[in-house]
Amino acid sequence: MSAKAKTAYRCTECGADHPKWAGRCDTCGAWNSLVEETVARTAPATGSSRRAGGARTLGEGGSVVATPRLRSVSGSEAARWTTDLAEFDFVLGGGVVPGSMILLGGEPGIGKSTLLLQVAARFQLAGRPALYASGEESALQIKLRADRLTDDAGDVSLLSETNLETIIATASATAPSVLIVDSIQTVHTGDLEGAPGNVGQVRECAARLMRFAKESGTAVFVVGHVTKGGSIAGPRTLEHIVDTVLYFEGESSLDHRVLRATKNRFGSVDEIGVFRMGQDGLAPVSNPSELFLGDRTNHASGSAVTALLEGTRPVLIEVQGLAAKAGFGTPQRVATGYDARRLALLLAVLDKRAGLSFAQLDVFLNVVGGVQLHEPAGDLAVAVALASSVYDRALPHDAVFVGEVGLGGEIRPVSQVERRLAEAASLGMHTVYLAERAVPKKLPAGIRVCGTRTVSQLFEQVFQ
Numbered sequence: 001m002s003a004k005a006k007t008a009y010r011c012t013e014c015g016a017d018h019p020k021w022a023g024r025c026d027t028c029g030a031w032n033s034l035v036e037e038t039v040a041r042t043a044p045a046t047g048s049s050r051r052a053g054g055a056r057t058l059g060e061g062g063s064v065v066a067t068p069r070l071r072s073v074s075g076s077e078a079a080r081w082t083t084d085l086a087e088f089d090f091v092l093g094g095g096v097v098p099g100s101m102i103l104l105g106g107e108p109g110i111g112k113s114t115l116l117l118q119v120a121a122r123f124q125l126a127g128r129p130a131l132y133a134s135g136e137e138s139a140l141q142i143k144l145r146a147d148r149l150t151d152d153a154g155d156v157s158l159l160s161e162t163n164l165e166t167i168i169a170t171a172s173a174t175a176p177s178v179l180i181v182d183s184i185q186t187v188h189t190g191d192l193e194g195a196p197g198n199v200g201q202v203r204e205c206a207a208r209l210m211r212f213a214k215e216s217g218t219a220v221f222v223v224g225h226v227t228k229g230g231s232i233a234g235p236r237t238l239e240h241i242v243d244t245v246l247y248f249e250g251e252s253s254l255d256h257r258v259l260r261a262t263k264n265r266f267g268s269v270d271e272i273g274v275f276r277m278g279q280d281g282l283a284p285v286s287n288p289s290e291l292f293l294g295d296r297t298n299h300a301s302g303s304a305v306t307a308l309l310e311g312t313r314p315v316l317i318e319v320q321g322l323a324a325k326a327g328f329g330t331p332q333r334v335a336t337g338y339d340a341r342r343l344a345l346l347l348a349v350l351d352k353r354a355g356l357s358f359a360q361l362d363v364f365l366n367v368v369g370g371v372q373l374h375e376p377a378g379d380l381a382v383a384v385a386l387a388s389s390v391y392d393r394a395l396p397h398d399a400v401f402v403g404e405v406g407l408g409g410e411i412r413p414v415s416q417v418e419r420r421l422a423e424a425a426s427l428g429m430h431t432v433y434l435a436e437r438a439v440p441k442k443l444p445a446g447i448r449v450c451g452t453r454t455v456s457q458l459f460e461q462v463f464q
């Protein structure tokens with residue numbers, strides 16, 4: 001093994017260097033911010049290169065290199081490698097870019113290893129050798145998983161290893177098209193002291209894998225675990241190193257999973273792909289709206305549908321509200337998949353602007369399917385679902401509500417209305433309630449649009 005590289009401890013807050021680890025940075029006072037890093041092997045120039053007066057010219061020791069004009073740079077974007085796992089390719093922006101590094105983050109047990117094993121199997125079958133390096137599971141465990149899949153992973157090469165140098169050396173020697181490292185928290189380099197999984201190790205390993213990807217043209221996938229409360233030494237510290245960051249999310253109790261790109265140097269961000277986890281692995285769901293609306297019961301009050309944009313793709317989502325008579329004490333406000341403060345704000349708006357009082361009512365809000373409703377366009381559906389529950393009047397089954405609700409109770413237009421309308425039409429919806437100003441001139445066949453200005457006007461329209 002090579003001699004140990006020189007390391008230093010750098011504060012992630014202020015960047016100060018420390019020769020030894022400490023719990024607190026004595027330059028800026030931040031706690032727990034020191035990270036071990038390898039430092040350049042060559043010591044900074046001293047003594048001989050110093051001028052007599054002690055001054056150095058700027059740039060001394062560097063060499064002059066050519067600076068070609070942008071126009072004269074040759075080459076074009078490399079063809080992408082597709083997996084035919086449609087949703088996966090879509091989220092990446094049309095397939096995997098050779099030589100890129102992709103981080104797949106997600107909670108334990110969500111299906112990251114399953115997804116990447118399927119990806120490996122598909123590459124292998126397409127004649128692109130795949131190497132699956134696992135520090136998490138034994139070869140037998142991986143084989144047992146592979147046996148469940150419809151995709152045949154039999155020819156994928158396995159490497160049960162946690163030492164980064166060994167993984168890179170093996171990959172260099174066998175030259176796979178795709179290298180999968182499961183997970184970044186289990187690999188370590190001998191050049192750093194810390195245990196696998198600490199921030200320094202994770203960052204250094206990721207940086208070296210990135211260099212390997214760029215130099216060899218291998219597509220490198222790295223799994224990173226995220227814990228419920230955010231992340232410790234996890235993917236978040238890696239996001240700026242890698243080319244693409246994918247998050248795999250979903251409720252473990254539900255069988256569908258959402259793959260989301262939060263960073264992509266080779267495609268657009270916030271695209272989602274939806275999968276269903278079955279007995280034989282993950283299957284792409286080509287029409288997510290159908291899945292999210294699938295279990296909707298007819299004619300129950302408190303249910304409203306909205307059309308959200310996930311990346312460039314419109315999705316119809318059901319919002320359920322339940323307002324029930326409160327017991328003693330402060331009434332409860334419980335929101336699942338929706339920001340609790342936003343709910344409090346909407347309740348205040350409904351009270352003040354539409355005369356709908358929730359003071360004596362417990363309020364429960366649920367965005368169906370484990371979806372997180374962040375887009376303001378969903379406000380209107382939340383408001384109308386809650387009103388529907390208070391009045392105990394069901395909303396029309398084929399109605400969609402799209403709009404942001406302002407503090408004055410006004411309904412604001414949202415972006416990309418045409419796309420949302422088209423999705424509503426394709427799922428057999430008939431009426432879409434929108435901000436009056438947002439009503440487009442051209443409507444998809446079968447869609448009727450009702451423009452409304454305020455929430456109270458909307459309630460008159462739907463509950464009269």
Ligand code: TYD
Nearest residue numbers: 108109110111112113114148278279280281
């Ligand atoms: P896994 O890929 O091991 O998750 P991660 O790598 O993110 O920790 O998947 C774990 C879960 O997926 C496990 O609870 C079993 C389930 N599963 C299926 O339901 N069907 C399948 O075909 C496979 C392989 C796993």
Ligand code: MG
Nearest residue numbers: 112113136182
């Ligand atoms: Mg796993």
